[in-house]
Amino acid sequence: MTGTVTLVGAGPGGRGLLTLAGAEAIAQADAVVYDRLVDGSVLDLLPLHAVRVDVGKESGRHPVPQDQINEILVCLARQGKTVVRLKGGDCYLFGRGGEECEYLRENGVPFRVIPGVTSAFAAPAFAGIPVTHRDCCSSVHIVTAHARAGRALKIDFASLVRLDGTLVFLMGLSALEQVTDGLLTAGIAPDMPAAVIENGARGTQRKVVATIAGLADRVRAAGLRSPALIVVGRVCGLSDTLDWFTSLPLHGKTVVVTRPRGRAGTLAARLRALGAEVTEAPCIETVERTDTRPLADALDQRHDWAVFTSPAGVQAAVHALRALGRDLRALYGMKLAAIGRGTADALADCGLTADLLPRQYDGAHLADALISAMPQGGAALLLRAAQGGRLLPEKLAAAGVRVTDVPLYDTVYRCEKADAIRALLEQGAADVVTFTSASTVEGFVQAVGAAGCAGFTALCIGGQTAQAARRYGMNVKVAANATIEDMIACLLEGV
Template structure:
């Protein structure tokens, strides 16, 4: 067996798009992903469906896996011939213990690569409107640990040597903030020196508290701010009032759950995140094409039908991919195309096909209804609605279990203030998935504002026993964003 390789990857400061291109490449090819609590779990959806996941999240006084066990795991999986990604929040070389892991791999003769990430001290700061250097405010910058493995946890720092550094960034120093402030003042920093603490930087839940060395401790206590946090000290902090940008986004501070039904990448979550929201997509699925003798036979006969109904965007994509691979001439397909949703209609338009979005109707001639494997159990239902038909499964949908488990964890820890249902089907899918995860749906749906896109979806929400708070004026992204921006939520 050939030996594998380990990639020690920085996931960035929190926002999923701040991972590097190389980091994303490594995630996509990994057989095993060993990930931390501070690595955005949304990144896990880029992994292969068959990848193995190991969570080694660390909380104060509680480690899922000790560092020694993590080192042993990386070596073991690489010796099994696996491609392993060790996914760490921020940059792995900035208080990320990558040196210890790399040394262990090197000692065991394991090939490895260190992939840098954007460190929180820089990213969280600039997302709070504070650049770490500026020609007029600070031309030097230092990062300092805010806690250590000592008995009292206080950082062991040569405080006098920090006196000549304009801007200081302390990592994870909330607990030791009084000691840090007192030490800086006693070693020459003016008590009026500006200070800012940024918790969960670059995320929609980002929280920033400002003060000075003599006032910041009390202000942080009043705000209830906790780790993970960056403490910035220096005159440059005063720039925040002038150039802060992220916290001014229209949906900043909102925590939104988007209920999903399919596996195709949508643009809704990205659009909400662009407006500053923290977004949870749940449940999430991976999709893959299916091939069997029956499907191949129906593919050959597809031109014999009067109408073809595509039940999802994925059904269109996989059908035409299978048709292309069959070697048949696409011009032999003569039936009219129908869809059940605007998303599927748009998918066909992107591929160069005209379709009609329609409600069920019966007519002379036979339908070919194309969808996911579960459609094979629904033939009778479709015949009742659409008349004589054949059903054809072109893809299989599977739950992304590790990703979904992490989304449920976030729901338990943080909750959401808004739930968006893009379709009627998303209502039942969300409720069933939460129940299967051992989570009472009422915990989420009764405490959040429920927003839907369309009357059919509103009806499905009401039939499930919940109240619709708002309905987008039209089933479009622009209308939904307008609806969300208009609605005020106490966050």
């Protein structure tokens, strides 16, 4: 049975500008064919089993020709797959989406189209430029300024000048002087405001606003690079007044988030909302164990406290109990201890309230709090990773607590974006790498190599995490408390 192809416009920048319909289509895909300008955070929405085909199109470089892309789409669909053709911006605006749909129709492949937010509108909006304004203009015109190397642009500049509206030129940075000279020759006022916006709607966005006559020189001096677009019109004069994005506190900061897949989203979303450019690069995965006998044996013994050291441990406990035909009522009679707020929240999601949270969210302080709360000859059931640190159980045992340490899951070091992160570090483009556990540090080091770990700022929560980072020569900053809120506060203080 033939599958389907959905053309999805991914929008510019991160997944914040991806439509809900687009996100749903990506989450259901068996295969995705994507271009260079699709952000990695959008690809993170794909199921783990999905086939990824990078066709890498960029200005002046098409490693996979359009005819071959068309064939790839048909081939994947004929394998019965649910295929997403993912394009930056909007798939029908200078994206050759129409050609691809024609080819699909000719070959009997069902398709649908989910429009995306175009950079022609989003990038100016993020730069404080409304493409229309009652006091400035009543029309906007989008033009491709892409031409083959050495060839003149085929643009009727005289007609564009007569329209007296906002002009947005896409894919035109390499032809900037042709655009400005063409408009000036056609009679546009030399003092007409104009702008070039690089990396629109991203935390690394830069812009140059000048007169049309001086724009090319200013852009050259600023060193702006593709991807970038050109905006010409009186609305550009509003840029400084209406610029809201570059005033965000973390704008211009590039932050790498190493939390596991499925848990990075909260921190990443908060950072993006504050203007940061965020790369999600999970460096560890949790793999739940299928052998439930250790848990079954432990439940046959008496314990005063059930101790959880991560949200993953809470989730793994629920799943292991279910495999035993039981549920969280099996912990009846035990008090519940959580190492930190995130773990306590995971318990709350299951309808349970943590009876104990340490003053500081780490293993040492958790052990101290448990020892103080434990009855004489008490027993603790640790429900955690097989690779959990030894400090907690050893400190409890030294205080006379009977400890049952049940490994519910394994922490596996794996980073799909190792090459991309290594490149960021080599270029000095990563301002901060965040670590929420010692295991994320170890996973990161395995991914990028110890030699690449010196010289950047590592923002850590918890003493054990900081200690692990220091071992590899990282410039360590420690949040006041082991919470996401305190990590963000530390960044805002100018890490």
